[in-house]
Amino acid sequence: MIKNIMLCFLLTISVLPQSYWEIADTKPVIVNDIENKDTSDANLKSIINNPYSIPREYYAAAIILANRGEKEFLLETMKMEVPDTNDYYLMLKGKENLLTNLIIMGYYGKTEAITGLTRILNDLDTYNWSIAVKYLTEVDDYSYFDDVKTRFLENPNNGWMSEVFYLYALKESYKAEAEDIISRMILNNDEYFSITSILLGKLNKALLIETLNNKLTNTDNTIIRQKCYYFLNKYDNGNIAEHTMKMIETEINADVRAYDYYPDYKGSFFSPMKATEHYDVPVSHPNRFTYEYDITIHGDNCNPEKRPFLQTKFVKFLLDRIPVEQAENCGDCIDRISEYLESFKPFKPDSTHSLQYLMDDFQNYLEEVNNYGWINENTKYAEYKTQLEYAETKIANNEFEECRMKLEEYKNGIQNDFDNGLITNEAYRYLFFYPDYLIERLPDGVLSVPR
Numbered sequence: 001m002i003k004n005i006m007l008c009f010l011l012t013i014s015v016l017p018q019s020y021w022e023i024a025d026t027k028p029v030i031v032n033d034i035e036n037k038d039t040s041d042a043n044l045k046s047i048i049n050n051p052y053s054i055p056r057e058y059y060a061a062a063i064i065l066a067n068r069g070e071k072e073f074l075l076e077t078m079k080m081e082v083p084d085t086n087d088y089y090l091m092l093k094g095k096e097n098l099l100t101n102l103i104i105m106g107y108y109g110k111t112e113a114i115t116g117l118t119r120i121l122n123d124l125d126t127y128n129w130s131i132a133v134k135y136l137t138e139v140d141d142y143s144y145f146d147d148v149k150t151r152f153l154e155n156p157n158n159g160w161m162s163e164v165f166y167l168y169a170l171k172e173s174y175k176a177e178a179e180d181i182i183s184r185m186i187l188n189n190d191e192y193f194s195i196t197s198i199l200l201g202k203l204n205k206a207l208l209i210e211t212l213n214n215k216l217t218n219t220d221n222t223i224i225r226q227k228c229y230y231f232l233n234k235y236d237n238g239n240i241a242e243h244t245m246k247m248i249e250t251e252i253n254a255d256v257r258a259y260d261y262y263p264d265y266k267g268s269f270f271s272p273m274k275a276t277e278h279y280d281v282p283v284s285h286p287n288r289f290t291y292e293y294d295i296t297i298h299g300d301n302c303n304p305e306k307r308p309f310l311q312t313k314f315v316k317f318l319l320d321r322i323p324v325e326q327a328e329n330c331g332d333c334i335d336r337i338s339e340y341l342e343s344f345k346p347f348k349p350d351s352t353h354s355l356q357y358l359m360d361d362f363q364n365y366l367e368e369v370n371n372y373g374w375i376n377e378n379t380k381y382a383e384y385k386t387q388l389e390y391a392e393t394k395i396a397n398n399e400f401e402e403c404r405m406k407l408e409e410y411k412n413g414i415q416n417d418f419d420n421g422l423i424t425n426e427a428y429r430y431l432f433f434y435p436d437y438l439i440e441r442l443p444d445g446v447l448s449v450p451r
Helices: 002-014 041-049 055-067 071-077 088-107 112-123 126-137 145-154 159-169 172-188 190-203 205-216 222-235 237-250 254-261 304-310 312-327 331-343 355-371 378-396 400-419 425-439
Strands: 273-277 289-293
Touching: 041 055, 041 071, 055 071, 055 088, 088 112, 088 126, 112 126, 126 145, 126 159, 145 159, 145 172, 159 172, 159 190, 172 190, 172 205, 190 205, 190 222, 205 222, 205 237, 222 237, 222 254, 237 254, 237 304, 237 312, 254 331, 304 312, 312 331, 312 355, 312 425, 331 425, 355 378, 355 425, 378 400, 400 425
Parallel strands: none
Antiparallel strands: 273 289
16 A cells, blocks of 8 residues: 555656746856846845836746746746736836746746746737747737737747747648748748748748749849849759849849859859858848848869859850840850850769769750751761760770770860861860860779779
């Protein structure tokens, strides 16, 4: 019997209230909220003893003391009601500090924290209301969706409010409606374009891409179009070249086309924007990410991110844009195109790819070059194809020196054909430079296993 009683007692201890939620760590940003940065226990406790202390200082003191293990002091000192006062401003401070008390109580597993948060919701401004509702989601209370929608629509840039809306949107019962709200905001409200795009990107990437493409067809606002381009590339990176071509085709501002969308192969090659994530900012707040142009990335032919712009489809697009830009009298656009076409080289696969992969890749380029009509002499395509098939056979037979000699001969022929006008510049750049990637990968000796 005694053993059973002891067992029940131990089980009871094991299920005593746990924390309903975590609290922040003691970070410099919290310490900075304490006047004179005096974080001695005596000073922090004096702040807590005054229910009308400056709210941010009161919150900082509570967090620091909780992290120091001052549970007994906090539970004894913190009140569950706002002290009576006729001073309106003191009352506001008291309400905000009461919210801090409830957060700390919830951290210590007190059920009064949950009932207290529910009770004071109507007395809080939107900022503190959103904080309270967010803590209630920690105990799976998602019963305020209508209010969350209304307050979010009033000011999506409120970091806590957008965070709460995002948490509600993750619930299956609210997901479709929440996503529809954000999608319509992207289409109809430019003021909150960035925050709503970030939110929808986290919730439904496919819907964001569809929404951004619709936005592009219905706005001539250059800044918004640039933001569309950024988010399309961020969330649909596999189609970055397609997005770029669409931006060029639909941008009416010639200077923007020239310097924001046409590639600068010799220079920064789009100077792509680099995002920095700030982890101390709520995940859905517009300042969670800041953006700057990354001028350190140059237009080489080895960066996988550049590969879409080195494909024949994109080069053909640039060629077709020349008469368009001539008609638009955009000299800068034509200069960008010309510099690119005179400088680009085919993408160079890295050393993880086999010789056979490179050979297949090269033969695909030959096929595409011929399909675009960049080989002006009909018999040349068959000649080039036969030479590459010969080189491929030599690789399969481990006859690498013979393969090297054939590729060098092939390059000489390409140079001669280009000099004689039998192939265009675009065909020349693919067919002349790609053999170098194969040649430098050929081993000096004989491999035991063909590559």
